[in-house]
Amino acid sequence: xxxxxxxxxxxxxxxxxxxxxxxxxxxxxxxxxxxxxxxxxxxxxxxxxxxxxxxxxxxxxxxxxxxxxxxxxxxxxxxxxxxxxxxxxxxxxxxxxxxxxxxxxxxxxxxxxxx
Amino acid sequence: xxxxxxxxxxxxxxxxxxxxxxxxxxxxxxxxxxxxxxxxxxxxxxxxxxxxxxxxxxxxxxxxxxxxxxxxxxxxxxxxxxxxxxxxxxxxxxxxxxxxxxxxxxxxxxxxxx
Numbered sequence: 001x002x003x004x005x006x007x008x009x010x011x012x013x014x015x016x017x018x019x020x021x022x023x024x025x026x027x028x029x030x031x032x033x034x035x036x037x038x039x040x041x042x043x044x045x046x047x048x049x050x051x052x053x054x055x056x057x058x059x060x061x062x063x064x065x066x067x068x069x070x071x072x073x074x075x076x077x078x079x080x081x082x083x084x085x086x087x088x089x090x091x092x093x094x095x096x097x098x099x100x101x102x103x104x105x106x107x108x109x110x111x112x113x114x115x
Numbered sequence: 116x117x118x119x120x121x122x123x124x125x126x127x128x129x130x131x132x133x134x135x136x137x138x139x140x141x142x143x144x145x146x147x148x149x150x151x152x153x154x155x156x157x158x159x160x161x162x163x164x165x166x167x168x169x170x171x172x173x174x175x176x177x178x179x180x181x182x183x184x185x186x187x188x189x190x191x192x193x194x195x196x197x198x199x200x201x202x203x204x205x206x207x208x209x210x211x212x213x214x215x216x217x218x219x220x221x222x223x224x225x226x227x228x229x
Contacts, residue, residue: 045217
């Protein structure tokens with residue numbers, strides 16, 4: 001069973017640019033979450049999608065947005081990049097079924113560097 | 116406002132000994148707690164979890180203890196192995212499991228020395 005796939009793995013952007021990151025969840029998983037990992041803040045929740053609907057959103061500015069497609073694949077976009085957006089962006093999928101037990105399956109992440 | 120705290124950034128233990136990783140939380144609404152392990156250049160992987168209705172959950176070498184009154188949980192690894200060297204994240208969720216949002220601590224780097 002293929003795992004969660006994130007592309008691109010590494011990218012470098014300059015301030016003011018925008019970036020789009022892609023995530024393909026495990027086949028059959030319908031919930032996709034995004035997290036930002038930085039050395040100072042650890043993993044912080046960005047948003048979660050299920051059936052193309054955003055169900056939860058973290059405390060990030062509106063420059064951070066996302067969407068989910070009918071095949072459960074998800075993208076997140078960061079506009080007007082700032083130096084502080086440099087981070088590892090992790091996507092995680094979960095098989096919705098009853099109570100959420102917290103077992104998220106993470107991809108390897110997309111490492112964004114903003115210069 | 117950090118709702119999940121891992122106060123030890125790092126921990127070093129000898130192979131074969133016990134590793135104890137600690138985590139404190141402040142949000143009383145948290146009712147499900149998890150530990151994730153992360154190796155460099157990989158995404159976190161789920162390790163073990165515990166519901167707030169329990170005070171202990173065991174899976175092989177890994178045991179998680181929950182003290183609700185103290186809002187504290189710990190992960191015990193016995194015996195520790197060099198392959199356990201990784202960053203361990205404590206995480207929590209609220210709303211009876213219907214909320215797919217996890218709140219993570221900042222992690223503890225465990226080093227197990229041969």
